[in-house]
Amino acid sequence: MDTKILVTGAFGQIGSELTPELQKKYGKENVIALGHKNIPEGFDGIVETAEINDFETLKALIEKYQIKTIFHLVSILSANGEKNPDLTWKVNMGGLKNILDLARDYHLQVFWPSTIAAFGPSTPKEAPQHTIMQPTTMYGVTKVSGELLCNYYFLKYGVDVRSVRYPGIISWKTPPEGGTSDYSVAIFYDGIKSEKYECFVGPETTIPLMYIPDCIKGTIDIMEAPIDKIKIRTSYNLGALSFSAKELSDEINKHIKVEVTYKPDARQAIADSWPKSFNDSDARADWGWSHSYTLDKMVSDMIENLKIKFSQEKNG
Numbered sequence: 001m002d003t004k005i006l007v008t009g010a011f012g013q014i015g016s017e018l019t020p021e022l023q024k025k026y027g028k029e030n031v032i033a034l035g036h037k038n039i040p041e042g043f044d045g046i047v048e049t050a051e052i053n054d055f056e057t058l059k060a061l062i063e064k065y066q067i068k069t070i071f072h073l074v075s076i077l078s079a080n081g082e083k084n085p086d087l088t089w090k091v092n093m094g095g096l097k098n099i100l101d102l103a104r105d106y107h108l109q110v111f112w113p114s115t116i117a118a119f120g121p122s123t124p125k126e127a128p129q130h131t132i133m134q135p136t137t138m139y140g141v142t143k144v145s146g147e148l149l150c151n152y153y154f155l156k157y158g159v160d161v162r163s164v165r166y167p168g169i170i171s172w173k174t175p176p177e178g179g180t181s182d183y184s185v186a187i188f189y190d191g192i193k194s195e196k197y198e199c200f201v202g203p204e205t206t207i208p209l210m211y212i213p214d215c216i217k218g219t220i221d222i223m224e225a226p227i228d229k230i231k232i233r234t235s236y237n238l239g240a241l242s243f244s245a246k247e248l249s250d251e252i253n254k255h256i257k258v259e260v261t262y263k264p265d266a267r268q269a270i271a272d273s274w275p276k277s278f279n280d281s282d283a284r285a286d287w288g289w290s291h292s293y294t295l296d297k298m299v300s301d302m303i304e305n306l307k308i309k310f311s312q313e314k315n316g
């Protein structure tokens with residue numbers, strides 16, 4: 001993977017963890033963090049701002065920094081996407097096409113995440129790598145369309161674009177925002193702050209989930225893999241864990257007392273449209289994917305880090 005590296009969506013849930021990891025591996029001078037409205041105070045690195053639909057500004061950045069690799073993370077997620085489907089299509093698909101056109105013109109390597117939201121109610125609940133994909137959210141529609149667009153740019157123009165389907169990602173650095181899997185993060189935030197959490201999906205709701213260190217590892221591993229190992233150019237299933245909201249609540253209550261109540265809202269139907277788990281044997285066989293965090297290890301690490309985060313915020 002060649003530098004310099006551009007990370008779009010550098011300050012979102014994935015980007016806020018991927019960017020420092022890339023800075024550590026490749027040097028701060030070789031990572032350009034592209035933000036929009038959410039650039040944190042005192043970010044330590046090279047930062048630029050641009051609208052992802054602004055092709056000319058993106059092109060100027062590619063030339064200014066001689067970018068060779070792009071991690072394209074900008075996306076409007078499932079729950080927010082249903083509030084404004086038109087904008088979701090524009091940002092998610094228009095943004096991806098801008099990045100792929102630049103990759104074609106400047107011979108760039110690209111990472112772009114798909115998601116379990118690309119599956120739908122007709123997908124088997126134990127989703128295989130190759131299966132029917134009829135998502136019921138605009139976010140999911142942009143992700144399954146994006147997978148096909150990536151595959152097209154590889155076949156037509158030879159663009160080295162690589163993709164994985166993320167499960168719900170659990171992390172502590174950024175508060176949950178706009179996703180359906182956010183309950184798996186909000187339960188920690190509210191639970192530690194108020195010892196209570198009103199969950200917006202039911203207790204038996206089960207989806208594929210992953211802790212952020214494994215997500216970052218898989219994201220970088222696929223980009224560093226030798227090109228001949230990448231045999232799937234739509235998107236690889238990237239699995240780790242699968243557990244219900246109640247199983248998560250029970251594991252958290254082994255550490256801290258959190259009274260969890262359940263009040264399903266519109267996001268229940270979105271979560272129900274997704275598989276409970278998915279088969280990622282192709283990623284493991286083709287480029288050596290493996291995860292390391294178990295449910296218990298993830299829960300204790302989340303609680304430990306969030307307690308530190310909240311006490312630092314309290315002490316200023």
Ligand code: VAH
Pocket residue numbers: 077078079115116117139166167168169178179180181182
């Ligand atoms: C969402 N966090 O909830 C995202 C993710 C699988 C879920 O794609 O929309």
